Amino acid sequence: MKHSKYDALKLENQLCFPLYACSREIVKRYKPFLDEIGLTYTQYIVMMVMWERKSVNVKELGECLYLDSGTLTPLLKKLEFKGYVTRMRSDKDERNLVVAITDEGEKLKDKAVEIPFQIAGCTNLTPEEGVQLYGILYKILGTNP
C-alpha cells in the first residue's frame, strides 16, 4: 500500500465525516415517526426538554441542546403557534423569555412516548456498542476545545 503525505485528507481516514453522516442518517430515520406527531427532529428534542422541565428560559434551553437563540427563537415561535408552549418575558428579569409547556404540549407526550421504542430497532448496535458510543460522544461533548 502506497503512502502519501495527503493520506490524512482522505475521507476514509476521518472521524468527523462518519459522525456527520451518521447524525443526519439517524435524524432521517426518525422522520416517519415524527411526521405522525407533526414535529421536526429539532422541535422534538426541544419538546423533550419541555416534557422534563415544564418551564425553561431560552438560555437554559440553548445550554441543554447546544443551540442558540438564532435557531431557537423561530423554532419556539412555531411550537407556540402549534399550541405546545407559551412564551412570556420573566417578571423578575425581563431579559429572560420563559418558555412553558401547555396542556396540549403535555398531551403530545403520550403520543411521543412510543417513538423511542419504534426507533430502537433501527440500528444494529449491540447493547455494549450503544453504551460505548454514548460514553465516547459525551466525552467529546465534555471537552472544551
Place this chain on the structure above:
Amino acid sequence: MKHSKYDALKLENQLCFPLYACSREIVKRYKPFLDEIGLTYTQYIVMMVMWERKSVNVKELGECLYLDSGTLTPLLKKLEFKGYVTRMRSDKDERNLVVAITDEGEKLKDKAVEIPFQIAGCTNLTPEEGVQLYGILYKILGTNP
C-alpha cells in the same frame, strides 16, 4: 430512583441526541481552520472527494457523502465560482454532470493538508476510543433502516 413510562423520552436516555450535538460541535471546531482556506465544512468534504477522485458525477458524490442534488448543486456552483472545480455534462450520457478538479483545486490541497493535524488535538479521545467510535459509526451507516 423513581421510574416512569416516560423515561425513554428523556434527553439523557437518547443516543441520537449526543450524536447530533457532537456532529455539530466537531464541525464548529473545524471552522477556524476552514476559514483560513475559505471553505465551509461541507465544501471541505466535497473537496476531499475531489482530491482523491479528480473527477466524479453528482450521483457518485452524493453516494460518497450521503447528500443529494438539492444540497450538492448549489454547493458545486459555489466551488466552480471559486475556481476549484469545473462542471460539465457528460458526452456519453448527458443526464450526468461531471465535476472535475482544477489546478487551483489541486493547489488548495497543499493548504488543506495541515488541517487534519491541526484538528487532531481537539478531542480527548484515546486511540482505542477513536477506533471504537469509527467502527460503530460505520456499522450504523451500513445498516439499511
Place this chain on the structure above:
DNA sequence: ATAAATTAAATTGAGTGCAATTTAATTATA
C-alpha cells in the same frame, strides 16, 4: 420504432444552524 418507465440534475420551499449585530434590561463601577 414508439410509448412508458426510469434515471440524473436542477429547482422549490420549509426548516434549521450559526456568526455577527442589534435591542433592551440589568448589573457593576467610577
Place this chain on the structure above:
DNA sequence: TATAATTAAATTGCACTCAATTTAATTTAT
C-alpha cells in the same frame, strides 16, 4: 447615581439539508 459593561433574546444574512417536484435524457417494453 450616572455611566460603562454585561447579559438575554431577537434579528439578519448566509449556507446548508432534505422532501417533493420538474425537466431532460436514456432505457425498457410493447
